[in-house]
Amino acid sequence: MRVSIIAVGTELLFGQTVNTNAAYLSEQLNLMGFDVMYHFVVGDNPKRLKEKLIDAFQDTNIALLTGGLGPTQDDITKEVVAEYMGTDMYLNEDVRYDLVDFFNKRGKEMTENNLKQAYLPVGSTPFYNATGTAPGFALEKNGKIAICFPGPPVEMRWLFENGARQYLEDYVDKKMYYRVIRTIGIGESDLETLLLPVIDGQTDPTIATYAKEGECALRVASQRHSINEAKAAVLETLKEIDDIIGKYIYSYDDKDLNDVVVNLLKEKNLKLSAAESCTGGMFASSVTDIPGASEVFILSYVTYTANSKIKNLGVRASNIEKNGVVSPEVAIDMALCAREKSGSDISISITGYAGPEADTGYSAGEAYIGYVYGGIQGYLKVNTSRNLREWNRKYFVLMMLKTIYLLITDKME
C-alpha cells in the first residue's frame, strides 16, 4: 500500500524547522511494510494544502499529515482535510473534557482559542493525545485515508504509537524486510565498486549505498508476500556482502557507533573515561545518549582552557609548554590523567581545533586523539581539511568512538 506524507507549516518553508516528522513516519511505515512514495511540505495555506492532498491521493491511498492542528488561526489542516473529504466538523465532548482537565491540572485558565482543538471531522476516528492538547485522527472515505497528527515531534510520535499504528495495521499488504549496514573507513564509490558483483542485476533485494557524515551506509531491502520470505532473501544477500566488506562493518542493524561502543563496553565489562578539549563535552554527550551508559561511563573532564587541563585534569605544565596544547604528547597525557583520576579501564582524549580559529601552524579541523587501554597507549592524528566547526566536532567524536571500537575489538592496526 502506497503512502504520502504531507507536512503542513509555513515555518518549514521558512527553514526554521526541520521536517524530522517525515523521517520518523517514513521509517515506521517502511518497517510496517508500506511504500512511502512522497513527502510534501506546504505552508499554512488552505488552497495549496488542498492541491497537495489531490496530488498525494492521485498516486497513493493513504496520506499522513503532520502539523496545523493547534489552537491558533493559522492551524488549518483538519478543516481542509474535512472539506476535501466532503464532511463537516463537530465538537468532540471527550476532547473538550480532556482540554479543560489539562488546563485545570496545571492551574491555568483555558483561553477560548484552545477549544478549536476539540473539533474533529464527522466520521473520523480520534486518537486522544496524552502528551499535549491537540488530538490526532484518521478519516476514511471512498478508499482514501487521511491521518492527521499535531506537529511537535514528541506528540506526533506518541500518537503514532498510541493510535495510528494500530489503525494502519489493517492496510498492510506486501511485507517488507530490510537491514541497514553501517561501515566506517571506506568511501561510497569504493564500497559500490567492491559490491558491484552483488548489486548488478539485483532487483529484489535492492541494495543502496548512501553517504552519511563521516561514514557510509548500505540498505538491503526485500518486499515479498511473507515477511519470512523477505527476511530470508535479505539475510542471504547480507552474507554475500559480509564476505566482501566485512572488515569495514560495525553494525548490521543500523545501530549508531555510540550505541555499538557502549554495548560492547557493557559486554566486556569495561569502564570508560574521557578528557575533552575541542569536542567540548560532545563525546560524553554522545556516549550518554545511550540508555544504560552509566554502567560503563565514569566521567569526562571537559577542560576547555590550558589551565584547567593542568589544574583540574593534571596534565604536566611542562608538557604543554614544550609541545603545545594541541600535540600528540598532550593528547596522550590527557588520556593517562583521565584514567588515573577515574580508575577506568580505557580512556580517550582529544585536543585540537574545531574552527573557525586555529593557532599558527595548524588549521581548523586538525586534532589529536589520545588513548590508553591496558598496556596500550597511543594517538591518532585527525585532519578533516574543513573549516566547519559543527562538522568537525561531530567528526572528531566519530573518530574517538572509532578508536575505542578498534581498541576493544582488537582491530587497531
Place this chain on the structure above:
Amino acid sequence: MRVSIIAVGTELLFGQTVNTNAAYLSEQLNLMGFDVMYHFVVGDNPKRLKEKLIDAFQDTNIALLTGGLGPTQDDITKEVVAEYMGTDMYLNEDVRYDLVDFFNKRGKEMTENNLKQAYLPVGSTPFYNATGTAPGFALEKNGKIAICFPGPPVEMRWLFENGARQYLEDYVDKKMYYRVIRTIGIGESDLETLLLPVIDGQTDPTIATYAKEGECALRVASQRHSINEAKAAVLETLKEIDDIIGKYIYSYDDKDLNDVVVNLLKEKNLKLSAAESCTGGMFASSVTDIPGASEVFILSYVTYTANSKIKNLGVRASNIEKNGVVSPEVAIDMALCAREKSGSDISISITGYAGPEADTGYSAGEAYIGYVYGGIQGYLKVNTSRNLREWNRKYFVLMMLKTIYLLITDKME
C-alpha cells in the same frame, strides 16, 4: 519569485536521512526574498522524479534539487532534469580534470563509475565543488530554472554559497525582511492570546507563532518592493510586540539560547563552569557549539557516577548519603565544587533522571539544577513529566541555559 525544493533519494523515504537540506535552502532563499512554496521528496526513480518536476514547475519557476548527483547507479537526478528540459549530456573536461586530481591528491585510484560525475547537461552553468567530487549546476530553459546540488549537506551548502547564490541574485523580485523572536517561559496559545490585538487583521507584516521544543518562537515577516520598506514595517510591529511580551523574549533575531548566553557572558566578562550528571556533557557541548566559547567557558565535570562526584568533583559523601544523589543539596554542592575547582564566576550543575530508568520515589524527567553566582546560590526543580530520554536531556540543557540567562540579566525571581 516562487521556488520549489525537490530532494531526491530513497534513503529519505526510508526515513534514514532527515531532509536538513530543504530547511537550509529554504532559510537562505527566504532571506534572499524568494517565496519557497513547496518541498517535495521523491525516491531514486526517474518516472516519479519527472512527475514531481512537472508538478513543481506548474506553480513555481525555479526548482532546487538536492541529491542523486553521485557516482552510483541510483544517482539519476541530472539525467532526468536534462531529459525534462530537452537537452543532452556532455563530458565536462574541467570536472574530469578535477576528479582525476582529487583522487591523485589522496593517492587513490579513481574507479570508473566516478567519471559519471563529469557529465553535465548541455547548456548548463556548472558549479565546481571544492568539498567533494560531484559538481552542481543550473539549467535554464523556457523560463524554467532547475538548480542541482549533491546530497551531502556540507557539499550542498558549499555549492549554494559558492555558485548558486550568485546565480539566483538575478531572479529576486519582491524583497522580504523578517525577524524571528525567541521566547522562553510562555506557551504558544498564551502567546497568541496576548498578541491577538497585533495579529488580528494584519496582512503584512505577517505574524506567526510556532512551538519549538521547550520554548516558543514568533516570526514577523514583510514583503515589499524595497528592503527598507519591508524592514521598517517589521521593526514597527516588533515594537508593538515587545511592549506586550518583552519580558519573555531572549532574542530578537533568532539566536539560540546558548548563543545568547555565551555572548552575554563575554560582554559581562564572566567565566562559567559546570558539573553535569544526567545531561552527560550535553550542556558543555551546547555552550561550546558557539565559536569563541573558550573566552568564557572553563570546564565541565561530567560526573556520571556517584563515586566520581565525590572523588573527582569533591561533593561530600555525607551529603549524597543523607539526601540522595538526586537532591537539591547535591545539586548545589556540585555547583559549589565546580566553582571552587575552576575559579569561575558562575557555576551551574544538574543531577536527575533523563530516563528511561529512575530511582524509587522519582520519575524520568525529574532533575535539580544547582547554581552559584557571586553571593547567590540556589536550585531549580525541573519535572518534564515525560519518559523521553532525548527530549529530557535537551530540555534540561535549555533550563540550565535559562537559569544562567536569568541570573546574569538580573531577572531571576
